[in-house]
Amino acid sequence: MNIVNKDRRMTKxxxxxxxxxxxxxxxPTADEVxxxxxxxxxxxxxxxxxxxLDILAELxxxxxxxxxxxxxxxxxxxxxxxxxxxxxxxxxxxxxxxxDFGLDKKINGFKVxxxxxxxxxxxxxxxxxxxxxx
Amino acid sequence: MNIVNKDRRMTKxxxxxxxxxxxxxxxPTADEVxxxxxxxxxxxxxxxxxxxLDILAELxxxxxxxxxxxxxxxxxxxxxxxxxxxxxxxxxxxxxxxxDFGLDKKINGFKVxxxxxxxxxxxxxxxxxxxxxx
DNA sequence: AATGATAATAGTAATAGTTATCAATAAGAG
DNA sequence: CTCTTATTGATAACTATTACTATTATCATT
Numbered sequence: 001m002n003i004v005n006k007d008r009r010m011t012k013x014x015x016x017x018x019x020x021x022x023x024x025x026x027x028p029t030a031d032e033v034x035x036x037x038x039x040x041x042x043x044x045x046x047x048x049x050x051x052x053l054d055i056l057a058e059l060x061x062x063x064x065x066x067x068x069x070x071x072x073x074x075x076x077x078x079x080x081x082x083x084x085x086x087x088x089x090x091x092x093x094x095x096x097x098x099x100d101f102g103l104d105k106k107i108n109g110f111k112v113x114x115x116x117x118x119x120x121x122x123x124x125x126x127x128x129x130x131x132x133x134x
Numbered sequence: 135m136n137i138v139n140k141d142r143r144m145t146k147x148x149x150x151x152x153x154x155x156x157x158x159x160x161x162p163t164a165d166e167v168x169x170x171x172x173x174x175x176x177x178x179x180x181x182x183x184x185x186x187l188d189i190l191a192e193l194x195x196x197x198x199x200x201x202x203x204x205x206x207x208x209x210x211x212x213x214x215x216x217x218x219x220x221x222x223x224x225x226x227x228x229x230x231x232x233x234d235f236g237l238d239k240k241i242n243g244f245k246v247x248x249x250x251x252x253x254x255x256x257x258x259x260x261x262x263x264x265x266x267x268x
Numbered sequence: 269a270a271t272g273a274t275a276a277t278a279g280t281a282a283t284a285g286t287t288a289t290c291a292a293t294a295a296g297a298g
Numbered sequence: 299c300t301c302t303t304a305t306t307g308a309t310a311a312c313t314a315t316t317a318c319t320a321t322t323a324t325c326a327t328t
Contacts, residue, residue, distance in 0.1 A: 009275055009324045030314080045278045050315065052276095068200030068250055071314060084244040095241045107229045109258035110218040116202055118250040124243035143295045143304055164286080179307045184286065186305095205285060270328085277322065283315080293306065298299105 008059070014052045016040050021062055021076035027083070027092040029071045065092065067118060084119040088126035095119060142193070148186045150174050155196055155210035161217070161226040163205045199226065201252060218253040222260035229253060 020036045021028070028036065034049045053074050057064040063075040065083060073092055075083075082095040101115050122130070154170045155162070162170065168183045187208050191198040197209040201219060207226055209217075216229040235249050256264065 066202030113255040121247040
């Protein structure tokens with residue numbers, strides 16, 4: 001594993017968290033990751049999960065999604081892409097490549113360095129359900 | 135006051151919270167609103183502030199800003215507009231009218247009903263400071 | 269393979285922000 | 299003025315997350 005350097009060690013816990021997160025296309029919360037990983041490592045502690053999710057995000061191996069007013073979610077795919085939050089089923093789904101919002105430009109004198117775009121709506125699955133009810 | 139209806143009463147507390155929030159161009163947190171309002175109503179409780187901020191937002195008289203990973207902030211201006219979060223001074227500043235992102239369209243089958251755009255960068259004040267240091 | 273420095277762990281306490289509970293109070297319709 | 303009940307202050311509870319600490323495990327160096 002190439003994430004090992006003088007400051008970081010690859011522990012079993014860190015490895016399993018990363019593997020598990022990569023296997024899955026949902027965007028689990030720390031609690032959900034905890035539940036998933038406990039299947040392999042029943043003795044792992046929740047603090048360890050939080051710590052490692054932060055470290056893995058810091059290393060750029062995963063993504064930390066901070067949705068407004070909700071628990072953070074984690075994405076095994078580290079490449080930036082757009083996320084949609086379904087108001088019906090509460091799932092967070094991938095919507096493909098992010099917009100090129102354009103960084104380093106200015107809006108009203110404010111220098112844009114980064115941005116977070118959160119799409120809220122209905123996933124295709126819930127739209128179908130909605131249509132059947134009519 | 136026209137906010138009064140069969141379910142809502144205009145209490146002194148609610149009134150002061152609204153007035154105070156309207157006077158100010160910052161985007162205070164619930165705690166900060168609490169401090170501001172206590173000047174007029176020393177006996178008000180924090181719970182009352184939270185409750186009324188929610189109700190006022192629900193009535194469309196103010197805006198609740200849910201920034202990713204930070205305490206909620208409140209805006210006395212209920213009209214949608216873009217906000218920028220300065221990474222240097224931590225202030226939230228108004229950036230003028232929001233983009234017309236386009237609602238009810240679909241992205242990859244996902245029906246867009248709403249969205250939240252959060253700009254992160256440097257406010258003009260902090261850019262000046264930065265330039266002086268060079 | 270054994271050693272040693274120290275990163276990481278499990279378990280738990282602590283914190284921040286927010287929401288819920290409830291008896292007492294007060295808005296405002298009649 | 300009276301009555302209904304929304305609202306309040308005070309406080310407990312709750313959720314998500316971070317901090318603390320003695321013990322354990324990784325891994326570079328022997």
